[in-house]
Amino acid sequence: MLHSECFVALWYVHVRAMSRLADAGVIGSSIMKTAAMKDAKQNIRYLGFESIEDGARCFDFAITAAGQEATRVSLVIPALMFTGADKITFQESAKICYEKLRVLLEREKIETPVRIRLTGDDIAQFRHVPRGRQRFPKA
DSSP states (O other): OOHHHHHHHHHHHHHHHHHHHHHTTSSOHHHHHHHHHHHTOEEEEEEEEEEOGGGOEEEEEEEEETTSOOEEEEEEEOGGGGSSTTOOOHHHHHHHHHHHHHHHHHHOOOOSOEEEEOOHHHHHHHOOOOTTOOSSOOO
8 A cells, every 4th residue: 555545545534533523522612623624625826917997907727626627717807897996906916915815715716617806805815015106195
């Protein structure tokens, strides 16, 4: 048996034993949830962007997890966010989308394709302002 096969077999035995202990009330179910979360880790991969209606941009990502096919997630930044005094740059927009998606994945598992439209609040929350650059113009 290969090293990786031994690990998988031992992990399976461990999870089954923990499940029996949880069912018997010996340990809390939170331990089982933690073990399951580590096993179900999702990864984010940036695929690219395209300009869409009225100058908005759509950023595509693939969400992958062990033993599952990739799920496509698209995040849309409206054109309005790229204009005005507090506009975001095209260069920072992919990072904003990535951060929004990362936070969503911390809260829930995404298993079906989805399209998410970012709001001004999302931009404000996930935007990184480099040192020396003011976010708001002086009055």
